Amino acid sequence: MLEIAIIIGAVAIGSGIALVAGGLVGIGEGYAAGKALEAMARQPEMEGSIRTTMVLGQAISESGAIYALAVVLFLIFSIALPLLERFLELLG
Amino acid sequence: METKILFNILSFPVSEALFFTWIIMAFLCLVSFLLTRNLQRIPRGFQHVLEIAVEGIENLVLDNMGPQGKIFIPLILTIALYVFTANVTGVIPGAMSPTSDLNTTVALALLVFLVGHAAEIYLKGFKAWFRGFFEPHWILFPINVVGEISQVLSHSFRLYGNILGGGILVGIVYMLAPYALPVPLLAWFDVIMGAIQAAVFTLLATVYIQIRLN
Structure with missing residues (x-):
């Protein structure tokens, strides 16, 4: 009983910590967009290739956040939810 | 998270994602057939939309790969149309977008991966392709293999996630x-994130094929 409650609580805390990755990626991608905007203001004729490169770089650096999201989804849906159902059954 | 099985056809299970993939395929075939029945030299109405899509992908592929990328235009255009339609399908109540199932996105990423490697073997020969894994030094072989696998992983997980x-x-x-x-x-x-992610998926598919060619 207590063990199940501890596991569920640990999964919740771990999911919250893993989502820090999302915030850090947000900072990085905003920085990239700002730099791209500066480059576009300096050279408006290069707009197309700057935008393509920016989107590509942001998509690749987003992988970290996506991995964190996958880990969180796995933790919540494959570990916490079945345990939560068992917990509610035990409570009656 | 688990795949939902809708029904079986002769002991072949049809999941929800596969069912909606078939609906999207039928929809795209029907629309393409209806819109291309009588094309005019001076476009009118929906022919504009069609020409914007085809020319956009054509420019993207040819800018990235040069003239040798011409044979990849139909593949990239098909991936772009399918992923965009699949992402937007989530708007319809009760419908599920097939790209929110990991099986669909891994299949698409594996397709891009295999096409890239097959094109490299076809254009450069088997020996040059095999030697590519041992560059710049043979000690980096495991890292190159892990890099190839993680390319498929990140390509599919990005769309799915x-x-x-x-x-x-x-x-x-x-x-x-x-x-x-x-x-x-x-x-x-x-709609908006679906369009952006479809564009990113298409762009990355083009780039992943292009880095195999050069």
Whole structure:
């Protein structure tokens, strides 16, 4: 009983910590967009290739956040939810 | 998270994602057939939309790969149309976007991966392709192999995570406030993010094939 409650609580805390990755990626991608905007203001004729490169770089650096999201989804849906159902059954 | 089986055809299980993939395939075939029945030299109406899509992908592929990329245009255009339609399908109530199932996105990423390697073997020969794994030094062989595998992983997980994450968020808002509030969220997560993620997936597919060729 207590063990199940501890596991569920640990999964919740771990999911919250893993989502820090999302915030850090947000900072990085905003920085990239700002730099791209500066480059576009300096050279408006290069707009197309700057935008393509920016989107590509942001998509690749987003992988970290996506991995964190996958880990969180796995933790919540494959570990916490079945345990939560068992917990509610035990409570009656 | 688990794949939902809708029905069986002669002991072949048909999952929800596969069912909606078939619907999207039929829809795309029908629309393409109806829109290309009588093409005119001076475009009118929906022919504009069609020409923008085809010319956009053509420019993207030819800018990245040069003239040798011409044979990849139909593949990239098919991936772009399918992924975009699949992402937007989530707007329809009761429908599920097939790209929020990991099987679909892994299949698409594996397709791009195999096409890239097959094109490299075809254009450069088997020996040059095999030697590519041992560059710049043979000691880096494991890192090169892991890099290739993680390319497929990140390519598929990016689309899957974005679409599934948006779907879960909209689902939570549905539970809290079922009226009016989910509509702008649906527009944002399914239509706008769907279009952006389709563009990113297409762009990355082009780049992953292109780095195999050069």
